[in-house]
Amino acid sequence: MNTFVISTSSFDTDNNAAIQRLINAGLQPVMNPYGRRLTEDEAATLLNNDVVGMIAGVEPLTARVIQSATNLKVISRCGTGMDSVDLTAAKSLGIAVLNTPEAPAQAVAELTLGLMLAALRRICQTDRLVRAGEWPRTQGGLLAAQTVGIIGLGHIGKRVAKLCQAFEATVVAYDPYVTQAPADITIVPMTQLLETADIISLHTPYSPDLHHLIDAQALARMKSGAIVINAARGGLIDENALKDALDSGRLSAAALDAFEQEPYQGSLFKYDNLILSSHVGSLAREARQRMELEAAENLLNGLIKTGIIRDA
Incomplete structure (x- = not known):
């Protein structure tokens, strides 16, 4: 079964139409089990061979992590910065990397x-x-x-x-x-x-x-x-x-x-x-809601482009 990872420490999946559409299309969500930012090793372990998409936080998505995720097609950053993602490695493997620059x-x-x-x-x-x-x-x-x-x-x-x-x-x-x-x-x-x-x-x-x-x-x-x-x-x-x-x-x-x-x-x-303060810049309720909605929409649209999910 294809899965998608949500690596942020918290995420409201119940009130997110794009997430529910991914689930209804047969994709199983895999949540961050630690409640904090993932380490490089933890991210690599979470991105197993079934994972086709990811809603990413600020964990280090290094070349090693990305290369270990053999079926990964889309990384959707829940936030603006892309410095935690090895964009060169992602591009070489044909993985789309998206973000939500306006939301936070x-x-x-x-x-x-x-x-x-x-x-x-x-x-x-x-x-x-x-x-x-x-x-x-x-x-x-x-x-x-x-x-x-x-x-x-x-x-x-x-x-x-x-x-x-x-x-x-x-x-x-x-x-x-x-x-x-x-x-x-x-x-x-x-x-x-x-x-x-x-x-x-x-x-x-x-x-x-x-x-x-x-x-x-x-x-x-x-x-x-x-x-x-x-x-x-x-x-x-x-x-x-x-x-x-x-x-x-x-x-x-x-x-x-x-x-x-x-x-x-x-x-x-x-x-x-x-x-x-504890890296809480984007953690305003309204901004967080918008970030999650946009990140999920980006993931959904990215997976539609790859053909993994059919467009409605």
Whole structure:
């Protein structure tokens, strides 16, 4: 019997018409049994010879994993980033790889704005002090008074820019693939962005070329007291260099929703001016529902194109 894997840690199959159509066509769903992100070995084991399609999370779909799935025809990412999939290996084997770039964009953009405001107004620090019996008169900063530098002006970056502009912040951006900027956004070189922005927010996919895009040298270029936000991908920031920048006071604050190793365990926990969240950028109810519906539709349509499922 042909099967399809849903590797995300949670997925509403009951209220998804495309999933039900796959089941009615005779395909058996195989769910993630761990309730967390799969390891490479776990993904390879799950993608056995009966699997023809996959709704993927952020597990590492390496060449080894993809090559072990001998009947796999379609990978449908429930999300926007494709950096967890070896696209070269998939293409060489004729496996279609699809994603849902619009679905999570607003959710990630809103989380990014929340992290900016929390860092500027020191909300998390103040909360901890109040719970400890103190009554701090914490003075923060206005987003309206900041220059926000956005690295990556895709679906999410554009929404972050729009939200920041609603707060009357000045927005500059760096994206080597964008030549025409949206209204009131100034495209600048990377060095200029690092040197002039008060808040720097990352919205680019991860690739080996972008590993530690924000390294010690980049951090040294930033304005004293700058804030760094990463609600994109782990690996874009050198976490050791980030610690040094927080220790030295080069950065006044930072916020991370993505880490090189997840779940994160490390020495960043000790920094009171560092906000940490557990890669929840897309986990807004409405965005998650849209992502699941679009991912399932992509899988269904992909399998129809292969002839495994007949078009209605």
